[in-house]
Amino acid sequence: MKLLICAGGTGGGIYPALTAASALQKQGVNRDDLLWVGTRGEMEEKLVPRAGLRLEMISGGPVVSVPPHVMIKNGLKLVWSIGAASRLIRRFKPDAMLMTGGYMAAPVTVAARLHRIPIVIFLPDVEPGSSVRFALPSAQKVACTSADSAQFVPQEKMVVTGYPVRPELRATAKMDKSEALAQFELGVERKTLFVFGGSRGARNINRALMAILPQLLTRFQVIHISGTLTWPEVEANAQTLPEELRDWYRPYPYLHEEMGAAFRAADLVVARAGASMLGEGPAFGVPAILVPLAWAWRYQKVNADYLTERGAALQLTDETLAEKLLPMILDLFDAPDRLAQMGAAAQALDKPTAADDLAKLILGVAQGAAAT
Numbered sequence: 001m002k003l004l005i006c007a008g009g010t011g012g013g014i015y016p017a018l019t020a021a022s023a024l025q026k027q028g029v030n031r032d033d034l035l036w037v038g039t040r041g042e043m044e045e046k047l048v049p050r051a052g053l054r055l056e057m058i059s060g061g062p063v064v065s066v067p068p069h070v071m072i073k074n075g076l077k078l079v080w081s082i083g084a085a086s087r088l089i090r091r092f093k094p095d096a097m098l099m100t101g102g103y104m105a106a107p108v109t110v111a112a113r114l115h116r117i118p119i120v121i122f123l124p125d126v127e128p129g130s131s132v133r134f135a136l137p138s139a140q141k142v143a144c145t146s147a148d149s150a151q152f153v154p155q156e157k158m159v160v161t162g163y164p165v166r167p168e169l170r171a172t173a174k175m176d177k178s179e180a181l182a183q184f185e186l187g188v189e190r191k192t193l194f195v196f197g198g199s200r201g202a203r204n205i206n207r208a209l210m211a212i213l214p215q216l217l218t219r220f221q222v223i224h225i226s227g228t229l230t231w232p233e234v235e236a237n238a239q240t241l242p243e244e245l246r247d248w249y250r251p252y253p254y255l256h257e258e259m260g261a262a263f264r265a266a267d268l269v270v271a272r273a274g275a276s277m278l279g280e281g282p283a284f285g286v287p288a289i290l291v292p293l294a295w296a297w298r299y300q301k302v303n304a305d306y307l308t309e310r311g312a313a314l315q316l317t318d319e320t321l322a323e324k325l326l327p328m329i330l331d332l333f334d335a336p337d338r339l340a341q342m343g344a345a346a347q348a349l350d351k352p353t354a355a356d357d358l359a360k361l362i363l364g365v366a367q368g369a370a371a372t
Contacts, residue, residue: 001028001367004112006105008044008101012274058084085107089111109135119135124163145162146160172260173285191333195223222250226253282348288314
């Protein structure tokens with residue numbers, strides 16, 4: 001059984017595809033029979049080889065929310081990439097394809113359709129972005145994080161699997177909290193705030209946090225993933241903190257293996273509302289303050305609404321961060337019963353079997369196609 005994986009661009013699509021690949025191997029698929037197709041210069045270029053999977057790269061780039069000349073340039077790249085994707089499929093001969101999105105989704109979907117390769121989409125967000133929307137008519141099945149995606153996905157194609165959280169993260173959800181804190185040389189005597197904004201970071205969240213760090217660090221401890229783009233600014237700011245406050249602050253440009261420990265250590269999370277929060281927040285049962293990225297289509301707002309309406313999160317906007325972030329954090333930390341209720345609401349949304357259920361769905365589609 002040979003399977004093609006088409007996923008890239010952001011962690012919200014890459015990590016569930018990596019998790020699905022791991023689950024497929026557990027269910028008997030040989031690693032050499034998995035082939036990942038991604039875009040040059042994106043996150044998958046590092047993450048996929050690190051997972052021991054074969055990776056083929058094609059050219060592409062964003063065609064939404066970019067200047068017209070960039071849209072035309074990247075559009076031509078994507079059209080050109082249909083041929084590259086088609087040659088890749090002819091050579092590899094996959095039985096099915098898993099697609100989660102990314103710039104290359106359109107040309108690879110077209111090529112898969114030309115070669116009659118059945119497609120399974122995993123929809124990480126509640127609402128599909130443009131690349132997934134393009135591929136929806138060609139998909140045999142669409143695995144969804146949430147039943148709320150029913151308004152966007154045909155009923156006959158939709159299967160709710162939940163968001164497949166990486167196995168190494170899920171394992172740390174059972175870790176003793178003191179052990180998780182010890183990984184950051186922190187203790188249990190203070191409440192822990194975990195702040196992050198994705199692999200590249202969120203400048204507005206970072207700056208809002210830096211402005212209130214002196215007040216926070218007199219009472220709490222903070223684990224802060226800045227992302228790579230604003231790390232120099234965050235690192236420089238950390239050096240200006242008084243020594244007695246710096247002891248309670250742990251800034252990093254990026255975490256990979258330690259991400260699970262950071263979630264487990266947290267009493268409260270401040271983050272964007274990317275797809276991963278739909279899976280990782282519930283897996284750790286951690287309450288959140290979400291700040292949806294305004295220009296990211298509208299899917300982050302829909303994700304944030306999903307968690308907020310179920311009592312697992314509160315929301316702020318970039319425009320209200322400076323005024324409201326500190327009061328909201330203080331109010332929550334001063335209301336332990338409310339924090340506990342939010343954590344329980346998040347935990348209730350967890351779907352521990354999501355990875356295995358997604359892998360079974362992919363194999364079922366591949367086997368059904370092989371039988372016809």
